[in-house]
Amino acid sequence: MTVDTRVADVTERIAARSRASRAAYLDRVRAAAAEGPARAGLGCANLAHGFAACSAADKHALGATAKPNIAIVSAYNDMLSAHQPLETYPALLKRAVAEAGGVAQFAGGVPAMCDGITQGRAGMELSLFSRDVIAMATAVALSHDMFDGALMLGVCDKIVPGLLIGSLTFGHLPVAFVPAGPMPSGLPNNDKARVRQAFAEGRTGRAELLQAESAAYHAPGTCTFYGTANSNQMLMEVMGLHLPGASFVPPGTPLREALTAEAGRRVTGLTALGADHTPIGELVDERTITNAVVALLATGGSTNHTLHLVAVAAAAGIELTWDDFADLSGAVPLLTRMYPNGSADVNAFHAAGGMAYLIGQLLDGGLLHEDVATVAGPGLARYRQRPRLDGTDLTWGDEPKESGDTTVLRAATDPFSPDGGLRMVSGNLGRGVVKVSAVAPERHVIEAPARVFDDQAALQAAFDAGELDGDLVAVVRFQGPRANGMPELHKLTPPLGVLQDRGHRVALVTDGRMSGASGKVPAAIHLSPEAAAGGPLARVRDGDPIRLDAAAGTLEVLVPDLMDRAPAAPTVDSSTGTGRELFAAFRGVVGPAERGAAVFGAAR
Known part of the structure; x- marks a missing residue:
């Protein structure tokens, strides 16, 4: 072959x-x-x-x-x-x-x-x-x-x-x-996402949100x-580490038991x-x-x-x-x-x-x-x-000869897109990853002023206070592996999605992660080098124009003096509480995101 x-x-x-x-x-x-x-x-x-x-x-x-x-x-x-x-x-x-x-x-x-x-x-x-x-x-x-x-x-x-x-x-x-x-299958994912966004906008309450989430994860x-x-x-x-066809057979069925x-x-x-x-x-x-x-x-x-x-x-x-x-x-x-x-x-x-x-x-x-x-x-x-x-x-x-639903699964000769929808971007802010497969093509290029936050709670607070109104590139920094273990920032999706649905040009740039369910809002993630390791993200200021061009593979802050600036220090202490103090040694030796964010030598 x-x-x-x-x-x-x-x-x-x-x-x-x-x-x-x-x-x-x-x-x-x-x-x-x-x-x-x-x-x-x-x-x-x-x-x-x-x-x-x-x-x-x-x-x-x-x-x-x-x-x-x-x-x-x-x-x-x-x-x-x-x-x-x-x-x-x-x-x-x-x-x-x-x-x-x-x-x-x-x-x-x-x-x-x-x-x-x-x-x-x-x-x-x-x-x-x-x-x-x-x-x-x-x-x-x-x-x-x-x-x-x-x-x-x-x-x-x-x-x-x-x-x-x-x-x-x-x-x-x-x-x-x-x-x-x-x-x-429970509550359809799009319905769940709509309830989440409605909650972010204050149009529905916690009881309704919990009901929706419980219907999805049930x-x-x-x-x-x-x-x-x-x-x-x-x-x-x-990779050939499962038996053929084992991945998505439901639990508690005779076929699942036989495969096990x-x-x-x-x-x-x-x-x-x-x-x-x-x-x-x-x-x-x-x-x-x-x-x-x-x-x-x-x-x-x-x-x-x-x-x-x-x-x-x-x-x-x-x-x-x-x-x-x-x-x-x-x-x-x-x-x-x-x-x-x-x-x-x-x-x-x-x-x-x-x-x-x-x-x-x-x-x-x-x-x-x-x-x-x-x-x-x-x-x-x-x-x-x-x-x-x-x-x-x-x-x-019974090898399947054709897809049973071409809205979900297609032949290689009739794909949803000619490419895999993952882009690497680089520029004077470093290197990052953009998943464009869930992002509308007209949003693959975003240029807007930066709003800088040192954690996701600060962005949420600014959104709740009505301070985010207009085009923006949300910069959420000090979220890399050395800073705080590189958390997922999926909680940012509802507020940024609201701003995007209001007609604003919105993007996210972060040295943290988004979840496997990330999408909709263009996001340059896993930025390396991270802010805590002296990366240029630590030098970005509110109002700096940032251009994310996933099509061209570029990520730039459009200012001439970026590297002449003194890097900001983190304003949030993530060193203690909920067991985080036990992982100080990991934060001290972890490698960069593009090397797998690993604490082991071969991947650092």
Whole structure:
């Protein structure tokens, strides 16, 4: 299968740039794999501690290294709807692994916080750092030299990238990711957004807003808009770390249970003691990373992954840059419309053909590398098929030949847009990311005077006081990883949306993040270098004319003396409260946004 020249060129550029670091990583992976089951080298006391709670038969098997031992690492908690279904997975997976001739142990839990709950709260300043905490917790879970493979149970925002980064540090082990699936569709996303905006304008009250939000987020399962959580699921599938078709099957269904059990059986066969040894460090290569970026662009996925994929790639010895995203965006058509890029949700996408149709279209268009390893076996072509139950037997087939709803999912020959809708912008304010797929074309270029704020609460207060009336570029600074952990600023969308709907030319420029659900208002985000690191954003003043041109890829403050000015100091203290004091060390060592905003050396 011929790969599009532009995709092939970017892949080769990534490989060339990463040659030394990737080779060093693979040397470590292969050296660890050559040692065989690590528990064979454990002392008797060590091993006895490791299987003390197992059955007599499992103790014998593990002591003799006759059976593969599979680690289960889970982000389960029952506060988060997306993770609540994971409660029953360990017992199911243990049975499935046993059926496949192995043993499974629950190796550890990792934290799982929700950006939807912490939006606008101090806890949001822990969110991005939680990704690296999760990576470290995953490493702790796998550090006992007891395991031959692993199953990763997690869904949302920072959790899946953290699990993946942690897994790649144990790259000699095969790893499968096990999803939970989306909740049923509730209040349509556009209706929810209208209530939010009405509340921002004071036209409706808190009771009405809570009723709308509760109707949108109403059951176990992942939130159904196409934010970071569902972008995670899409990426795990196109990277070959889910079983084919597993991403968006609803929780609590026979098919979901069958897919979960099959993940356990499958990873058992991928160990060095099985028939199809496939370590995750070999599976995730330059082609897999390129495939992930392509699929993110083709679906209008979360801007958070311009951070996460860079950090994930670094964990595998691969150097991915924002320029790679930009170049691929010009080659990849937009094939889906899911909220915030449209009115439909992931359930509508799944019903229209979902991942099988999407992957098939991208393969046929030469936009994905087919010749990659996956947990389902060699080659991405098997991901063109959908799972189904034949009685109680799980099978795959019925490749969708056309979209069931072209308002949600389209063919590569009839895209919603000829490009992926992600732009990199640069200029005298630094480099940033703009997601234009949800922004009307007439708003891709905005020039207006700056209104400068040091946090989102200050902007909200100015809006509430009626001080924001007219065209403006809202500059919200000291929101980068070094300043306060780089929180999402999704609470800014309703007030800025109100101003835009009143006919004003409005944009946002920030060194913080927007959520995976960002859209509508043009926003240059993840600005690097950040204000707290001496970036030029710290020198912007109220009234400075700023021009954001997403079409040309430029972001400029139109003043001649910008760098002659003394940088402003932050006016908000984000160092204590809600656990933030525990993350001072992270703020001190974190790398820039364009390097993944990571605290680990390879991505800094």
